[in-house]
Amino acid sequence: MKQHFAIALLFVAxxxxxxQAQSDLDRIPQAANAPPPVPTSSANRVVYVQSDLTxxxxxGSLAVPLPPPAPPxxxxxxxxxxxxxxxxxxxxxxxxxxxLNLRAGDxxxxxxxxxxxxxxxxxxxxxxxxxxxxxxxxxxxxSGVGLGFNPTDYFKTRAVVDPESADPTVLxxxxxxxxxxxxxxxWSGGSxxxxxxxxxxxxxxxxLSTNLPTFDPGFDRTNARWRMLAKASLDLPASPExxxxxxxxxxxxxxxxxxxxxxxxVTYVEWSGGRSQPLVARAFKDxxxxxxxxxPAPMPVDGRKAxxxxxxxxxxxxxxxxxxxxxxYDYHRxxxxxxDWRNWFATGGDPRFAGEMxxxxxYAADVQExxxxxxxxxxxxxxxxxxxxxxxxxxxDADTRDGSGLVQFAADYDLSSRWTAGALVDVYYGRVRxxxxxxxxxxxxxxxxxxxx
Amino acid sequence: xxxxxxxxxxxxxxASAAEAQTAREIVAVADKVRNxxxxxxxxxxxxxxxxxxxxxxxxxxxFSKLDPTTGQFRxxxxxxxxxxxxxxxxxxxxDNLWFYDPASRQSVRISPQEKLTGEASAGDVLTENLxxxxxxxxxxxxxxxxxxxxxxxxxxxxxxxANDAATYDRVEYWVAKDGDAPLKAKFFADSGGxxxxxxxRLDGNSAPSQAIIIxxxxxxxxxxxxxxxxxxxxxxxxxxxxxxxxxxxxx
Numbered sequence: 149m150k151q152h153f154a155i156a157l158l159f160v161a162x163x164x165x166x167x168q169a170q171s172d173l174d175r176i177p178q179a180a181n182a183p184p185p186v187p188t189s190s191a192n193r194v195v196y197v198q199s200d201l202t203x204x205x206x207x208g209s210l211a212v213p214l215p216p217p218a219p220p221x222x223x224x225x226x227x228x229x230x231x232x233x234x235x236x237x238x239x240x241x242x243x244x245x246x247x248l249n250l251r252a253g254d255x256x257x258x259x260x261x262x263x264x265x266x267x268x269x270x271x272x273x274x275x276x277x278x279x280x281x282x283x284x285x286x287x288x289x290x291s292g293v294g295l296g297f298n299p300t301d302y303f304k305t306r307a308v309v310d311p312e313s314a315d316p317t318v319l320x321x322x323x324x325x326x327x328x329x330x331x332x333x334x335w336s337g338g339s340x341x342x343x344x345x346x347x348x349x350x351x352x353x354x355x356l357s358t359n360l361p362t363f364d365p366g367f368d369r370t371n372a373r374w375r376m377l378a379k380a381s382l383d384l385p386a387s388p389e390x391x392x393x394x395x396x397x398x399x400x401x402x403x404x405x406x407x408x409x410x411x412x413x414v415t416y417v418e419w420s421g422g423r424s425q426p427l428v429a430r431a432f433k434d435x436x437x438x439x440x441x442x443x444p445a446p447m448p449v450d451g452r453k454a455x456x457x458x459x460x461x462x463x464x465x466x467x468x469x470x471x472x473x474x475x476x477y478d479y480h481r482x483x484x485x486x487x488d489w490r491n492w493f494a495t496g497g498d499p500r501f502a503g504e505m506x507x508x509x510x511y512a513a514d515v516q517e518x519x520x521x522x523x524x525x526x527x528x529x530x531x532x533x534x535x536x537x538x539x540x541x542x543x544x545d546a547d548t549r550d551g552s553g554l555v556q557f558a559a560d561y562d563l564s565s566r567w568t569a570g571a572l573v574d575v576y577y578g579r580v581r582x583x584x585x586x587x588x589x590x591x592x593x594x595x596x597x598x599x600x601x
Numbered sequence: 602x603x604x605x606x607x608x609x610x611x612x613x614x615x616a617s618a619a620e621a622q623t624a625r626e627i628v629a630v631a632d633k634v635r636n637x638x639x640x641x642x643x644x645x646x647x648x649x650x651x652x653x654x655x656x657x658x659x660x661x662x663x664f665s666k667l668d669p670t671t672g673q674f675r676x677x678x679x680x681x682x683x684x685x686x687x688x689x690x691x692x693x694x695x696d697n698l699w700f701y702d703p704a705s706r707q708s709v710r711i712s713p714q715e716k717l718t719g720e721a722s723a724g725d726v727l728t729e730n731l732x733x734x735x736x737x738x739x740x741x742x743x744x745x746x747x748x749x750x751x752x753x754x755x756x757x758x759x760x761x762x763a764n765d766a767a768t769y770d771r772v773e774y775w776v777a778k779d780g781d782a783p784l785k786a787k788f789f790a791d792s793g794g795x796x797x798x799x800x801x802r803l804d805g806n807s808a809p810s811q812a813i814i815i816x817x818x819x820x821x822x823x824x825x826x827x828x829x830x831x832x833x834x835x836x837x838x839x840x841x842x843x844x845x846x847x848x849x850x851x852x
Contacts, residue, residue, distance in 0.1 A: 172798050173746060175815050177653040180825045184646040184658065191662070191681050191688045192850060194703070231688070231703060233850055241850060274848070279839055281848060290707050321704040334845055336838035381844050387697065387710065408696055411765070412714040466715035536656070565658070565683035600684035 192233040199226045200312065200596035207590045211581045212496030214588045215503045217358055223253035225312075239277060245270035245288070247322075249310075253357075261362050267309050268365045270325040281332045286365070288325035289343055291379065291391060292418050293404045294460030296525025296545060297478040297518060299420035300402035302377060302393040303345070305515040306369040310357055313572060313594065314554060315543065316525075319516065326370040338382040345375040353438040354507075354514040391420075398423060412467070418460040423453050427482045427519070431511035432504075441504055447495040448487075456481035462525070474527040483521035486549065493581050509587075520547040520583055537562040552578020552585045568598045624737035627756050631776050631783040632732045640666035640836035644681075644829040652821045659683065662851055666836045671695060672733045673766075675841040679849065690849065694841040701846040708843035713768070734767040735760035737774070745775055747784045748800040748813055754778050755785075769796070782809075787817075794818075 202223045227249040234242045247267040252258045272285025288307075292298030296316050307323035328345035351372035355361075379391040379402075391402030400422035408414050425433070429451040435441030462476030484492065496505035512519045527543040539560045546553030558572035574592045578585025642664050649657040660682040666675050678691040688703040698715075699708040731737075743757040760772040773787040786799040795817040802811035809828065816822035839845060 172815055173748070173750060173800070175820075175823055176748070176800070176813055177650045177655075177823055177825075179653070179655055180648070180650065180811070180813060180823070184648060184660075184827045191679050194684065194687050196685070235850060276848070279837070288706050290705065292707075293710070317705070320707065321702075332844070334839040334842065336842075339839075339842065339844040341844070381842070383697075383842055387843070406710040408698070408710065408712055410712075411768075412712050414710050414712045416710070464712065464715075466712045468714060472715060562685075566685075568685065598685075 194231045194600070195228065196598050196600040197226070197228045198596055198598040200224070200594055202592055202594045204589055205591040206588055209580070210588060211493050211586050212505050213499055213502045214506060217255055217356065219588050220253040220255040220357070223251065223256075223357075225252075226250045239275055241274045241276075243270060243272055243274065243285075245325075255358055262358060262360060264362055265310070265360055266363050267322070267324065269323065272325075279334045281330075281334075283330045283332075284328075286325040286327050286370075287330060287343075288323065289328065289330065289377065290320065291377075291389070291402065291404065292460075293389075293406045293416040294418040294476060294478070295462065295464075295474050295527060296476045296523070296543070297458075297460045297480065298418060299458030299460060299480070300389075300391050300393075300404060300418055301516075302391075302395075302400065302402075302420075303370075303375070305517075306354075306372075308514075308516060309355075309366065309369075310360060312596075313556070313558075314545075314574060315556060315558070315572075324366050324370050326375070327367065328375075336383070338380060338384075340380045341378070343377045345371060347371060347374050351434070351438055353435065353440040354510045393422075400424075409463075413463055413465050415463045416461070419457065420459075421455060421457040424456050424482055425453055426450050426456075426485075426488070427480075427512055427517060428484065428488055428508055430482075430515075431508040434511055435504070435507050441507060446498075446501040446504055447491040458482075470531040470533075472529045474525070476525040476527075478518065478520075478523045478525055480518050480521055480523075483517070484519050485521060489549070489583075493586070520549065522548045523553075524548060547578075547583040550578060550582040550585075552576075552582035554584055566600045568600075569596070570598070571595045624739045624756075624758055625732060627739070627758060627776050627781065628735070628737045628760065628774065629732040630781045631774075632730055637831060637833070638667075639833045640664070641831040641833045642836075643831045646827040648825045648827070650823040650825070653823075659686070664836055664840065664849075666838075666841070668695070673730050677840060677846070677849065679851065690846050692841065692843060692846060697843075699843045699846070701843070703847075706847060708846055731760055731772070731774070734762065734764055735772060736763045737761075740773075742778065743775060745785060747777075748802040748811070753784055 204219050204221055206219050227247050229247040231245045232243065236242050246269050249265045249267065251263055251265060256262050268286065270286050270288055272283050272287045275282045289303050290301055292301040298304065303326045304323065308319050309324060311319055311322050326345045327348060328343050330341060330343040332339060332341040348371035349367040352368040373396055375395045377391065377393045379389060381387065381389045386405040386407040389404040393400040393402065400420055402420040404418050406414060406416040429449050432441060432445040432449055436443045458481060459479040460476055462474060464472060464474045466472045492505055492508070495501045509519060524546045525543065529541045531539050533540040542555070542557045544553055544555050555575045555577065556572060558570065560568055560570040562568050572594050576584045576587050576590055580586065642662060645661045645663055647659045647661070648655050659680065662679040662681055664677040668675050673695060676693040680686040680689040690701040692699040692701065698711045698713060700711050701708045737758050737760045740757045740759050743755050744752055745755055747753050755775040755777050758774040758776065760774055762770050769788045770791040771789040774783065775785040776783050782801070782803055784801055788796045790796050797817055798815040800813040801809040802813065804810050811828065812826040814824045840849070
C-alpha cells in the first residue's frame with residue numbers, strides 16, 4: 149500500500165512540475181504577442197491644457213490689517229502650457245517654454261486686459277561644439293539640491309508670476325527665465341558653467357495679481373541689473389557643486405552636496421554665504437528706490453552689511469511601496485529676527501504703517517526668500533496610493549520660532565495617458581501674531597483638470 | 602511591478618556563441634546581451650497588463666554604455682511616452698542616480714529604492730549586471746518551455762547577492778545550453794518569497810525582442826518589455842553626468 153502511495157505521489161509530482169511551469173506561461177496575455185503601438189508623443193515637445201478653480205478662505209481679523217485689494221474669494225484659470233525644442237542645424241537648437249493664461253476672478257474684471265497673460269518663461273538658442281555648449285536667450289538657470297529652500301538658486305528672485313500653488317516644486321517650474329549668455333564645458337569628471345545676465349530694464353515694485361502685465365516679457369523682474377554666476381560640478385563622492393555669484397558689487401558663495409546612504413536614503417546640504425543686508429532692510433531699500441515707500445522706514449531697521457549664511461540640509465527616505473518622505477531644516481540668516489517680528493506687529497498695528505509692513509512680506513515672496521529665519525520642511529509623496537494612478541502628496545513648512553506653518557495636501561489621478569484630474573488644499577495655521585497665522589489667507593482649495601497632447 | 606526593472610532585465614539578453622563551462626562564465630556570457638560590446642541606444646516599450654488587459658504603457662529611449670572600470674552599465678533613460686512624462690530622464694551611473702525633470706530643468710539625486718514611474722524602482726535597474734552583483738552556482742540542467750512554448754534544455758543556475766548593489770537576495774536563472782541565451786529567471790526577496798518570473802522571447806536564438814515579467818505576488822499583473830533593434834552609436838563618457846541631461850535631445 150505504501151509503495152502504491154509513493155508511486156502515486158511521484159506520478160502527481162511528475163505532472164505537477166510541468167503544470168506549474170505551464171501556469172506561468174498561461175498568465176502571459178494574448179495581446180502581448182502583438183507588437184506595441186508606435187507612440188505619438190515626443191520627448192522634445194510637451195504641451196498641455198489645464199483648467200483650474202481656486203477658492204480662498206480669508207481671515208476675519210488680522211494683527212496687521214491688509215490694505216486693499218483683499219485676496220480674491222475665487223479665481224479661475226484656463227491655460228495652455230508648452231515646452232518645445234527644435235533642432236535647426238547640426239549643432240544648433242532652439243527652445244521655447246511658456247504659458248498663455250485666460251484668467252477670471254472676483255477681483256478681476258472679465259473680459260479685461262488682465263484676463264489674458266502670457267508667461268514667457270524661456271526662449272534660447274543652444275550651440276554645441278564637442279563638449280562645449282553656448283546658450284543665448286531667456287534661460288531658466290537653476291541650482292540647488294534643497295527641496296523647500298534653495299539658497300544657491302540665485303536667479304529665482306522675482307521670477308515667479310502668479311503661481312498655481314505654494315508648493316516649492318511648483319514655484320521652481322512656473323517661473324520666468326533670465327536673459328543671459330552661458331558657456332558650459334563638460335568632461336567625464338564634471339562641468340563648468342559661466343552665465344552673464346545683462347541689465348535690460350529698470351526695477352519695478354512687486355506686482356499685485358490685479359495689475360500683472362499681459363504680454364510684457366517681464367525683463368524688469370529678471371534683468372533689472374547685471375548678474376554673473378560661475379559654477380563647477382565635480383563627479384566626486386557627494387557630487388559637490390561650487391558656485392560664485394555676483395550682483396551689484398555683492399558676491400555670494402555657494403555649495404551643494406548630496407550623497408546616497410544605502411538603498412533608501414539620500415542626504416543633502418545646500419549652503420550660500422556672503423555679505424548682505426537683512427531682508428527687512430533690503431525690502432525698505434527696494435520700496436524706496438522704486439518709489440513705493442517713503443524714507444525713513446517706520447520701524448527700526450538693521451541696515452548693516454555683514455557676512456550671512458543660508459542653509460538647507462535634509463534627507464529623503466524612500467520605501468518599497470512608493471511612499472517617499474523628505475525632511476529638511478532651513479536656515480535663512482537674513483530672515484526676520486524675534487525683534488523684527490515684534491516691530492512688525494507693533495508698527496503694523498498702526499493702520500498708517502500697515503501697508504509698509506505688508507510690503508516687506510510681499511517683497512519676500514517676490515524675491516522667493518522665506519520670512520522665517522529658521523524653518524522645518526517636511527514632505528511626503530505616495531504614488532499609486534490605494535488605487536492605481538492615484539498620487540498623494542503633502543508638505544508642511546513650519547516656522548520654528550512660533551510654530552506656525554503651511555500645510556498642503558494634494559491628490560492627482562491619471563484618468564488616462566492624457567487626462568489628469570487633481571485637487572489640493574492649503575491650510576495656513578498659527579496664532580494671530582505669528583508668521584503664517586498673520587497672513588490674510590487661512591485656507592484655499594484648488595481643483596484642476598489637465599489634458600496632455 | 603517595476604517598469605524600469607523590467608526594461609533592464611529585458612536588456613539582459615544574451616546571444617553569445619561561446620560555450621559556457623562554469624557558472625560565472627555562463628552568466629557572464631548571458632550578461633553580454635545587455636551589454637553589447639559597443640555603446641547602444643534602444644527604444645523600449647513597457648506595457649502593464651491587468652488580468653490580461655493592457656492598462657498602462659510607457660516608452661523609453663535608453664542610451665547604454667559599459668563602464669570598463671566597474672563592469673557596470675551606465676544608462677540614460679529618456680521618457681518618450683506618456684505625454685505627461687515626455688522628456689523626463691533617469692541617469693544611472695554607478696551609485697549616482699539622478700532624475701531630471703524638464704519642467705524644473707533640475708536634476709535631483711534619488712535613492713535606489715525610490716519609485717519613479719508607477720512602481721518602477723531605480724534600484725532594480727542597478728542589478729542589471731548579474732555577473733558582477735551575484736555569485737552564481739550551477740544547480741543542474743533542466744528542460745523548460747520558453748516564452749514561445751518551445752522545449753529547451755537549459756543550465757539551471759542559482760545566483761546569490763554578492764554586494765549591496767544587488768536588489769534581490771536570490772535569483773534562479775535558466776540559460777539555454779544551445780546558444781547560451783537566457784530564457785527564464787525567478788527573483789526572490791530576502792524573506793525567500795518569490796517576487797517575479799521573467800521570460801525572454803527571442804528572435805531565433807539571438808537577441809531578445811521581448812521580456813515578459815510575471816508578478817508572483819500580484820496574480821493579476823504581467824508586464825512586457827518590447828525592445829526595438831539596438832542602434833549602435835558613439836556615446837561620450839561625459840553624457841553620464843547630471844549636467845549633460847538638459848542637453849540630451851533626440852530627433
